[in-house]
Amino acid sequence: MILALVNQKGGVGKTTLALHLAGQWARQGMRICLIDADPQGSALDWAEQRAAEGHQRLFGVIGLSRETLHIEAREQAASVDHVIIDGPPRVAALMRSALIAADLALIPVQPSALDGWASAEIVSLVAEARSFHPGLNARFVLNRCDPRTLIARHARAALADRQPAPLITGIAQRVLFAQVMAQGRLASEADPGGPAACDIARLAAEIMAITR
Template identity: 50%
Template structure:
């Protein structure tokens, strides 16, 4: 399966989700490729920081030809995660066209909700050519026990895109793990962050059946 993690707004946690989804799938025994399609190269930086053996392969491909090159680059992998660019560009369109599922992370902020409209429009354009492609919102960096954390689902319901039940809470461990080039389950396998990622991956796998 090819999962594109995209939102035209920067700072929504695309790279954090991409790395941890890829790591969890790899931990379960899958052969995983993470494609860094963001010109900033954050996934490549994460991989370069890591001191331990790699959990999965990471390649940089910030080109608007991802959907054409993926057949060759992705050969032999069970799952491919694409960390998309933070702007609506030909590169974003190519990442969407390459994906079986587009995951749209949205923070519980009015700005993020307003910005979601552009990536939804891109996906709708792509579905014309790739009718079996799926997409879903995931609430990321949710702040526990706040009204805006609860209200974001109501705001997203206005879009013609499903909202995953699994959410990811804002936690320091995500930044701590990233600084070490690790996934959250490598820092605290039994902690709430690892449980959140596990639930998200399980729902993604079920969603694409």
């Protein structure tokens, strides 16, 4: 499977989700390659910090912020179980290439009107990519929200009326995610079985269920 996390709006949590999904599947014994397609290189920075801290390498992280990403991602997929693409914000050509490569495009959005407006652009890009890659599946994932709040319920209701459809699993706003990212670690390493790790485990399981 090639999974691309994409949204033209920055700061929605693409890198955090990409790294945590990669770690979840790697810990289950799968061979994972994470492609950092964002020129900012946050996933690469995380991998460098992890190595500097002496933590075990769980999966490979490579930088590929080129418009030939759809070709190179498929080449990488031949030697691993899953490729995860951490997509760039605001670079339409790179994002289009990531979408053409992907089996599933995951679009993280936060529970705010601003994110809703920004997501309209990526929905248009998904539709465009499907003209080249009709098998592309796409889903929203509600990220960085407390499911108990009124704004989260409103956001989920709004997404339910849109295409692509949202995943059932959402990821709550948790301080632990920010803490471990700065350390080159994962939530499951800092607090195994804790709420953040359980959120990621449920998300990873739902993705696997819809891509079988």
